[in-house]
Amino acid sequence: MSRRVAIVGIGLTPFGKRSDASISELAFEAGREAIRDAGVDAKDIGFLAVGNAGGWSAEALPAVLISEYLGLDQPGSLRVEAACATGSAAIKVAYDAITSGSVDVAMALGVERMNESPTPTVVELIGRAGNYFWEFENFGLTFPGYYAIYATAYMDRYGAKEEDIAEVAVKNHYYGSMNPYAQFQKPVKLEEVMSSRYIAWPLKLLECSPITDGAAAAVLASEEVARKLTDSPVWIKGMGYATGTANLSKRADFLGLEPASRAAKAAYAQAGIDPSRPYKQIDVATVHDCFSIAEILAYEDLGFARRGEGYMLLKEHQTHIGGLIPVNLDGGLKSKGHPIGATGVGMAVEAVKQLRRKAERGRQADVKNGVALAHNVGGTGHYAYVTVYSID
Amino acid sequence: MSRRVAIVGIGLTPFGKRSDASISELAFEAGREAIRDAGVDAKDIGFLAVGNAGGWSAEALPAVLISEYLGLDQPGSLRVEAACATGSAAIKVAYDAITSGSVDVAMALGVERMNESPTPTVVELIGRAGNYFWEFENFGLTFPGYYAIYATAYMDRYGAKEEDIAEVAVKNHYYGSMNPYAQFQKPVKLEEVMSSRYIAWPLKLLECSPITDGAAAAVLASEEVARKLTDSPVWIKGMGYATGTANLSKRADFLGLEPASRAAKAAYAQAGIDPSRPYKQIDVATVHDCFSIAEILAYEDLGFARRGEGYMLLKEHQTHIGGLIPVNLDGGLKSKGHPIGATGVGMAVEAVKQLRRKAERGRQADVKNGVALAHNVGGTGHYAYVTVYSID
Numbered sequence: 001m002s003r004r005v006a007i008v009g010i011g012l013t014p015f016g017k018r019s020d021a022s023i024s025e026l027a028f029e030a031g032r033e034a035i036r037d038a039g040v041d042a043k044d045i046g047f048l049a050v051g052n053a054g055g056w057s058a059e060a061l062p063a064v065l066i067s068e069y070l071g072l073d074q075p076g077s078l079r080v081e082a083a084c085a086t087g088s089a090a091i092k093v094a095y096d097a098i099t100s101g102s103v104d105v106a107m108a109l110g111v112e113r114m115n116e117s118p119t120p121t122v123v124e125l126i127g128r129a130g131n132y133f134w135e136f137e138n139f140g141l142t143f144p145g146y147y148a149i150y151a152t153a154y155m156d157r158y159g160a161k162e163e164d165i166a167e168v169a170v171k172n173h174y175y176g177s178m179n180p181y182a183q184f185q186k187p188v189k190l191e192e193v194m195s196s197r198y199i200a201w202p203l204k205l206l207e208c209s210p211i212t213d214g215a216a217a218a219v220l221a222s223e224e225v226a227r228k229l230t231d232s233p234v235w236i237k238g239m240g241y242a243t244g245t246a247n248l249s250k251r252a253d254f255l256g257l258e259p260a261s262r263a264a265k266a267a268y269a270q271a272g273i274d275p276s277r278p279y280k281q282i283d284v285a286t287v288h289d290c291f292s293i294a295e296i297l298a299y300e301d302l303g304f305a306r307r308g309e310g311y312m313l314l315k316e317h318q319t320h321i322g323g324l325i326p327v328n329l330d331g332g333l334k335s336k337g338h339p340i341g342a343t344g345v346g347m348a349v350e351a352v353k354q355l356r357r358k359a360e361r362g363r364q365a366d367v368k369n370g371v372a373l374a375h376n377v378g379g380t381g382h383y384a385y386v387t388v389y390s391i392d
Numbered sequence: 393m394s395r396r397v398a399i400v401g402i403g404l405t406p407f408g409k410r411s412d413a414s415i416s417e418l419a420f421e422a423g424r425e426a427i428r429d430a431g432v433d434a435k436d437i438g439f440l441a442v443g444n445a446g447g448w449s450a451e452a453l454p455a456v457l458i459s460e461y462l463g464l465d466q467p468g469s470l471r472v473e474a475a476c477a478t479g480s481a482a483i484k485v486a487y488d489a490i491t492s493g494s495v496d497v498a499m500a501l502g503v504e505r506m507n508e509s510p511t512p513t514v515v516e517l518i519g520r521a522g523n524y525f526w527e528f529e530n531f532g533l534t535f536p537g538y539y540a541i542y543a544t545a546y547m548d549r550y551g552a553k554e555e556d557i558a559e560v561a562v563k564n565h566y567y568g569s570m571n572p573y574a575q576f577q578k579p580v581k582l583e584e585v586m587s588s589r590y591i592a593w594p595l596k597l598l599e600c601s602p603i604t605d606g607a608a609a610a611v612l613a614s615e616e617v618a619r620k621l622t623d624s625p626v627w628i629k630g631m632g633y634a635t636g637t638a639n640l641s642k643r644a645d646f647l648g649l650e651p652a653s654r655a656a657k658a659a660y661a662q663a664g665i666d667p668s669r670p671y672k673q674i675d676v677a678t679v680h681d682c683f684s685i686a687e688i689l690a691y692e693d694l695g696f697a698r699r700g701e702g703y704m705l706l707k708e709h710q711t712h713i714g715g716l717i718p719v720n721l722d723g724g725l726k727s728k729g730h731p732i733g734a735t736g737v738g739m740a741v742e743a744v745k746q747l748r749r750k751a752e753r754g755r756q757a758d759v760k761n762g763v764a765l766a767h768n769v770g771g772t773g774h775y776a777y778v779t780v781y782s783i784d
Contacts, residue, residue: 002493022525053453059524060447060517061475064638064774074651076633077775078481082470083453089470093485099492101394125452132451133414241468246456259466382456383469 002099006226006233007389009038009219010349015337016183017115018213023052023059026215027066027111030342034107034217035070039229042070045219046103048077051090051110051341055125056117066109075103083129083378084290086110087216087344088241088385094220095236104222110345111215122211126340130380131246144208146248146380147291148200153254154293155202158308162202166193167314168292169206169334176331178362183212183337207292212337216345218352234352237371238271238388240264246382255308257381260301264375264386268303271388273371278303279325282388284354284365285373286347289332298375299327302386321365329354329363344385347374351389394491398618398625399781401430401611402741407729408575409507410605415444415451418607419458419503422734426499426609427462431621435465437611438495442471443482443502443733447517448509458501467495475521475770476682478502479608479736480633480777486612487628496614502737503607514603518732522772523638536600538640538772539683540592545646546685547594550700554594558585559706560684561598561726568723570754575604575729599684604729608738626744629763630663630780632656638774647700649773652693656767656778660695663763663780670695670765671717674780676746676757677765678739681724690767691719694778713757721746721755736777739766743781 011033013026021029027050035042048070050063059065063079076097082089087110094106114122127142135141154160170190176182188206196205226233244259245251252258268275273282287298299310304325313319319327330336330350333343351372353359370391377384403425405418413421419442427434440462442455451457455471468489474481479502486498506514519534527533546552562582568574580598588597618625636651637643644650660667665674679690691702696717710716722728722742725735743764745751762783769776 055447055452058520058529060520061445061473061524061771063474064635064771065523067635068637068639074635074637074654076484077635078472078474078485080470080472080485081453082455092468093470093472093488096485096488096492096494099494100488101491102488128450128452131457132453137450243456243459243466243469245460245466247460262466379453379456 004223004235005095005098005220006235007218007348007352008221008226008229008233009034010352011037011217012181012346012349013215014181015212015214015339019115023057023062023111023113024065024069026113026213027109028069030215030217031070031107031109034219038219040105040219043073044105045072045107046075047094047097047106048072048075049090049093049108050077050079051086051108051345052079052112053081053083053086053340056122057113058116082383084340085344085376085378085383085385086341087346088376088387090345091218091348092239092241095239098220098222104225106220107217108220108345109215109217110342112339112341113213114211114339115213119211135248144200144203147293148203150254150297151202151293157255160311163190163194164311164315165292165296166190166207168289168295169193171314171320172289172328172332172334175329175363176335178360179331179336180360182331182335183210184335203291209290209333209338212339214337214339214342216342216349218345218348232356234355235390236387237390238267240266240386242384244382246379256297256301257377257384259382259384260298260375260377263384264302267386267388273388275303281369282325282371282373283367283369284329285325285327285375286330286350287327287375288377289328289334290338302375326365329359329365344376347376355389355391396615396627397487397490397612398627399610399740399744400613400618400621400625401426402744403429403609404573404738404741405607406573407604407606407731411507415449415454415503415505416457416461418505418605419501420461422607422609423462423499423501426611430611432497432611434463436497437464437499438467439486439489439498440464440467440469441482441485441500442469443478443500443737444471444504445473445475445478445732448514449505450508474775476732477736477768477770477775477777478733479738480768480779482737483610483740484631484633487631490612490614496617498612499609500612500737501607501609502734504731504733505605506603506731507605511603527640536592536595539685540595542646542689543594543685549647552703555582555586556703556707557684557688558582558599560681560687561585563706563712564681564720564724564726567721567755568727570752571723571728572752574723574727575602576727595683601682601725601730604731606729606731606734608734608741610737610740624748626747627782628779629782630659632658632778634776636774638771648689648693649769649776651774651776652690652767652769655776656694659778659780665780667695673761674717674763674765675759675761676721677717677719677767678722678742679719679767680769681720681726682730694767718757721751721757736768739768747781747783
């Protein structure tokens with residue numbers, strides 16, 4: 001039986017265009033807040049896992065610098081990358097450092113400064129996160145195109161309409177408008193989403209997550225230390241992860257991200273969540289809505305809806321507050337932003353905030369069971385991490 | 393008490409210029425060999441940690457592709473970077489995945505394809521592994537310059553001569569000449585080293601490790617599984633790691649890499665090695681000789697010699713076979729090559745090979761206690777991993 005691990009401190013920077021801060025300064029903002037929130041001495045942090053995909057930043061190997069900026073006592077540190085699931089991979093590495101018994105307190109810190117490179121360069125670099133050689137180099141696929149394939153397959157198979165999928169953006173901008181840390185803080189109407197220009201049909205500009213700078217941090221502690229630090233630890237109750245083929249031509253269909261289903265099963269089993277009706281136990285979820293369609297696939301991969309019925313959840317406002325299971329009350333990647341390395345750690349920050357009932361007015365879920373979920377995928381869905389957080 | 397972990401399988405590609413193979417193919421070569429050597433089914437590998445610093449490769453996010461090439465059963469995977477200690481960081485992550493109890497078998501696979509970019513680009517990218525903003529961007533320091541500072545300080549303080557430091561290259565080329573996996577397989581004379589051109593005074597061309605492509609892999613298993621797989625597991629007996637300031641101006645002196653001393657202390661304590669005379673228990677060591685001077689600093693940081701006396705060990709052939717403690721019998725980074733992500737994993741491969749008494753003729757240490765050590769540093773010495781391997 002592994003040691004229990006809790007998140008005892010969280011920190012977040014505003015997401016957006018952050019030309020005011022270097023990568024180390026961004027990391028400092030979030031990390032310092034997490035240390036203060038945890039009430040630990042920086043010197044007690046025994047390990048630092050930095051989630052940073054990089055490629056667009058001049059500072060290519062930032063882990064030690066970040067440790068130094070934060071005044072840590074020069075513990076072990078490393079940088080982790082798992083494409084857009086980088087932040088969750090950093091949490092896994094910090095979690096393992098504690099469950100293995102090697103340290104009692106560790107930090108997962110995700111940071112990305114994507115605006116350092118021009119947007120076309122960033123889009124090109126992200127494009128390499130698929131199957132680089134065959135799909136990017138030979139066919140020129142970039143991410144809007146990848147997810148457009150999923151959207152067209154889904155519409156074709158289940159009869160969902162462009163409007164149905166576009167509703168994801170409307171919900172997430174609505175909640176993002178109440179999140180002072182979000183990149184976009186204004187609601188958008190369905191008509192605005194529908195009339196925004198096509199990026200890759202049927203996905204339109206307002207259905208794509210933006211290029212974002214930002215950082216997020218979480219301090220993790222063993223049970224013994226967590227109990228001393230706080231009366232309200234948030235336990236990592238289940239952590240499922242899986243990878244799948246990076247090769248589109250080898251996928252059975254484009255109607256779901258298969259590794260996400262496997263990761264969810266593993267996380268539910270570890271956390272004692274009934275996979276046939278997870279929404280009965282989970283109060284609130286964040287899911288990886290890099291594009292609108294991705295959120296709908298996530299509903300189905302996570303068992304929130306049956307196959308082909310995810311878009312109906314949205315129509316019925318079942319993933320709004322008051323519905324079956326509210327999703328992305330922080331605005332999601334769509335409105336909050338998607339600073340790649342920070343995204344997964346930002347989901348942990350949001351889970352803790354919701355379970356502490358400290359989300360801003362209008363976007364706080366009704367927390368009954370004290371359970372939250374984070375779903376973070378990478379590549380074209382070939383990395384998946386699903387984490388279940390619980391107050392007990 | 394953590395679970396014990398052993399290396400049960402190793403694989404290595406020839407190091408050198410490998411324009412014949414993609415990054416995934418290189419990884420496949422080493423990974424397949426490690427899987428066969430371990431006698432495991434690829435599908436039993438529960439986690440894959442890929443060590444890859446990247447930056448010079450078009451395939452920027454290779455972890456999942458490598459998993460797929462190797463026929464793994466789509467387990468969790470991620471990429472790890474800790475500058476030139478990347479390979480050891482991958483071993484740490486795979487080790488923690490087992491000691492944490494989350495999986496029984498994991499693979500650490502280091503791979504780098506540095507020749508994909510032109511050499512000046514590679515040297516520039518490596519230069520960013522120091523303190524990028526102040527030292528690289530403002531002062532233009534690259535790695536030969538960094539280590540030249542250490543060499544001049546050492547010569548000034550202890551009276552060592554250029555010839556004394558150059559002897560590292562002579563020893564390592566000598567042993568590399570017997571290693572069919574080494575990039576350079578011919579011995580060099582001291583006069584050749586001395587007459588090679590200066591890269592950064594006092595360091596000459598033949599004192600610098602080369603730009604290298606290559607991969608190395610290790611299959612790690614829990615004690616229970618290891619006992620079933622093999623009669624000759626090699627246990628990870630101690631793993632020490634530390635970071636230090638990346639900022640030269642904050643270092644007390646340039647006469648050692650302080651984090652390496654701390655990492656050694658931690659590894660010795662865990663492994664039950666007497667830090668005052670580690671050479672009494674350790675049969676053979678690999679150390680991070682990215683530049684000749686680095687090997688001499690390593691002797692002192694590891695306690696093989698007193699401060700200022702490391703170069704004398706070499707003079708007396710105490711780090712040759714038959715001496716106090718033989719070092720870098722695989723040729724070291726100097727002659728075997730330094731494919732960054734693969735280097736640390738390659739050290740583990742060498743430790744296992746030596747402890748199995750399977751090193752090639754002329755470069756096999758006399759294994760009495762069954763204990764080997766690997767010393768891998770990153771950045772300008774601000775990352776350090778020291779690992780102790782043992783047959784029991």
